[in-house]
Amino acid sequence: MIESVVFNDDGLVPVIAQDSESGQILMFAWMNREALEETSKTGRAVYFSRSRQRLWRKGEESGHVQHVKSLRLDCDGDVLLMNVEQIGGIACHTGREHCFYRQLGDDGQWHITEKVIKDASEIYNRTPD
Amino acid sequence: MIESVVFNDDGLVPVIAQDSESGQILMFAWMNREALEETSKTGRAVYFSRSRQRLWRKGEESGHVQHVKSLRLDCDGDVLLMNVEQIGGIACHTGREHCFYRQLGDDGQWHITEKVIKDASEIYNRTPD
Numbered sequence: 001m002i003e004s005v006v007f008n009d010d011g012l013v014p015v016i017a018q019d020s021e022s023g024q025i026l027m028f029a030w031m032n033r034e035a036l037e038e039t040s041k042t043g044r045a046v047y048f049s050r051s052r053q054r055l056w057r058k059g060e061e062s063g064h065v066q067h068v069k070s071l072r073l074d075c076d077g078d079v080l081l082m083n084v085e086q087i088g089g090i091a092c093h094t095g096r097e098h099c100f101y102r103q104l105g106d107d108g109q110w111h112i113t114e115k116v117i118k119d120a121s122e123i124y125n126r127t128p129d
Numbered sequence: 130m131i132e133s134v135v136f137n138d139d140g141l142v143p144v145i146a147q148d149s150e151s152g153q154i155l156m157f158a159w160m161n162r163e164a165l166e167e168t169s170k171t172g173r174a175v176y177f178s179r180s181r182q183r184l185w186r187k188g189e190e191s192g193h194v195q196h197v198k199s200l201r202l203d204c205d206g207d208v209l210l211m212n213v214e215q216i217g218g219i220a221c222h223t224g225r226e227h228c229f230y231r232q233l234g235d236d237g238q239w240h241i242t243e244k245v246i247k248d249a250s251e252i253y254n255r256t257p258d
Binding site: 001004014016018022023024025027028040070071072073074075076079081092093094096099100101102103104108109110 | 130133143145147151152153154156157169199200201202203204205208210221222223225228229230231232233237238239
């Protein structure tokens with residue numbers, strides 16, 4: 001199945017993580033071949049962190065693990081859509097349910113529409129990136 | 130609002146298009162600054178085609194225009210989530226409702242789960258890319 005996936009010049013493929021119950025888009029991240037292999041083998045979301053240049057087992061620090069319910073590939077084979085069960089109900093490192101918490105208003109400005117469920121300092125023993 | 134958006138080294142930002150009614154992820158594409166400006170000004174989805182290296186007014190050939198219902202920005206400011214009304218009920222150039230029509234099965238193979246609503250030859254007067 002990996003052979004059907006088209007990785008970019010950096011060896012990465014974009015991944016959209018969607019909540020399997022609500023349909024809410026939780027986050028967007030990247031996988032390399034190793035991350036995809038481990039994800040499909042273990043059923044737990046593993047990404048590739050571009051900032052840290054290493055595998056990122058989602059929830060490894062926060063406990064906010066994602067259990068994979070289904071994995072889909074797009075028409076060009078270069079984007080993945082993953083339906084997940086989000087443990088803890090928090091996908092974003094800011095402590096919100098999801099990362100897309102800013103919405104464009106009629107005034108042409110971004111407005112924060114989602115509340116912080118848990119403060120980042122409580123989630124991590126460090127300041128989030 | 131454009132100032133809050135982080136474009137990559139190619140001047141592009143990834144965009145997830147979600148059906149505003151069903152919550153279905155329709156497609157994934159890219160915008161440059163000009164595409165984003167036109168999209169937010171006109172309320173009609175305009176992408177940047179990497180293969181053609183030009184603005185791509187979604188539906189310009191197929192008629193499958195997308196009307197933008199909301200636009201969201203993620204925590205890092207480098208991904209957009211766009212809720213749209215999909216005219217014609219077809220977002221994919223293969224003539225399917227959406228692009229993520231292959232699902233990974235228990236057998237480790239990709240399986241096509243979505244039917245072709247309209248044959249691509251009927252949508253375009255050419256073979257799709």
